[in-house]
Amino acid sequence: MDSLYNQEVSKCGKKDAIIALGFFAYFMIRNFAIHIIYSQFNIPAEVWPIAHIVIAVVDTLIVFAIIKIRKQNLASIGLHKKNIWAALGLGLLFVPIFILQRIVQGSIVGWELYSFGSFMLSLMTVTLFAVREDINFVGFIQTRLHGLVKNDFWAVNLGAALFTLAHVPARFAHDISMGVPNYILLLANWFFMHRAFVMLFKRQFSLVPVFIMHIASNFPRLWQGDGVTGWWWTAIPTAVFVLAVEIWYWRWSERRTDKVSKQT
Numbered sequence: 001m002d003s004l005y006n007q008e009v010s011k012c013g014k015k016d017a018i019i020a021l022g023f024f025a026y027f028m029i030r031n032f033a034i035h036i037i038y039s040q041f042n043i044p045a046e047v048w049p050i051a052h053i054v055i056a057v058v059d060t061l062i063v064f065a066i067i068k069i070r071k072q073n074l075a076s077i078g079l080h081k082k083n084i085w086a087a088l089g090l091g092l093l094f095v096p097i098f099i100l101q102r103i104v105q106g107s108i109v110g111w112e113l114y115s116f117g118s119f120m121l122s123l124m125t126v127t128l129f130a131v132r133e134d135i136n137f138v139g140f141i142q143t144r145l146h147g148l149v150k151n152d153f154w155a156v157n158l159g160a161a162l163f164t165l166a167h168v169p170a171r172f173a174h175d176i177s178m179g180v181p182n183y184i185l186l187l188a189n190w191f192f193m194h195r196a197f198v199m200l201f202k203r204q205f206s207l208v209p210v211f212i213m214h215i216a217s218n219f220p221r222l223w224q225g226d227g228v229t230g231w232w233w234t235a236i237p238t239a240v241f242v243l244a245v246e247i248w249y250w251r252w253s254e255r256r257t258d259k260v261s262k263q264t
Contacts, residue, residue, distance in 0.1 A: 004205040008076060009146035009155075017147030019066060024141055024162055027059065031166065049125065056132040063140045077139030078207035087204045091212030094241055098216045101237040123219075130214035137163045138197050139207050156198050163194040185235060192242045193217065199249040217241065 034055070037043070067076065074080065113119075142159040149155040167190050200209040217238065 005202045008205055009143050011076070012144050012147040014147050016070065016144040017149075019070070020141045020144035020147075023062065023066065023136070024166070026062075027136070027166055030055070053125075053128060056128050060132050060135055063135055066140075077135060077143060078201060078205055078210075079135070079139065080206065083204040083206065084208065087206040087208035088212070090200060090203055091209030094213055094244060095216045097237050097241045097244070098219055101233065102219060105233055123215075126218045127211075127215050130218055131211055133163075134197065134207055134210045134214055137166070137194065138201050138210050142194075142198055142201075156195060159198065160191045160194040164190040189235070189238055193238065196242045196245040199245050202249075203252070213241070 034051075038048070063077070064074070067074065075082075114122075137159065141162060142156070145155045145159055146152075149158055164187050167186070197210045197214065200213060201207065203209070
């Protein structure tokens with residue numbers, strides 16, 4: 001692991017891990033409740049975006065309150081300015097994978113752009129939800145899991161499993177007709193995306209590159225008709241991104257290990 005990441009997660013104890021798991025339990029219960037309401041009651045469509053924004057803000061404020069009560073600071077979840085330019089550069093490194101996907105897809109299904117206002121609204125929504133998830137799951141839950149699971153490999157995979165489970169209620173409520181094969185692909189997508197986000201996070205113990213890549217991976221539609229050509233338009237760039245990050249991370253880890261060995 002990166003030394004800074006190692007230093008920070010080593011400060012997390014069992015109580016921190018239990019609190020993080022308690023927050024995850026709240027997250028799941030709240031998700032199930034919301035999507036039961038969604039499926040059972042005829043709530044106007046214009047209400048849901050506002051409700052989701054409020055919920056995202058509340059989730060983030062709960063995490064900040066826990067950090068305050070525990071006498072910790074935002075740097076303990078990767079919110080800091082240290083190495084900011086390196087963190088920005090790392091985040092932008094993999095962005096072309098998803099931008100290229102949108103350009104290629106637009107060239108096939110049509111180049112008619114969405115209105116600027118519609119695109120900006122979608123971008124703000126994507127940004128809000130990406131930032132919320134990254135603070136909750138990468139910065140907070142993932143780091144605190146080390147208070148119970150000392151082995152980094154198992155801690156990261158447990159975090160990935162929790163991140164995957166957190167998405168299940170929404171998909172069952174909104175996409176009940178997708179079919180088992182597509183659900184399996186979605187589960188794999190969420191699991192390996194979390195792993196990739198954590199690998200980016202470890203480099204400078206910063207959420208900045210995670211924010212950038214999460215927004216890029218969920219980048220809103222650019223063209224009329226975008227998104228109607230099949231699940232593989234999303235699956236292919238995601239697989240490329242995950243594989244690229246895995247290779248980059250292990251190459252970087254090997255170089256760092258070699259450097260430490262030479263110094264000692």
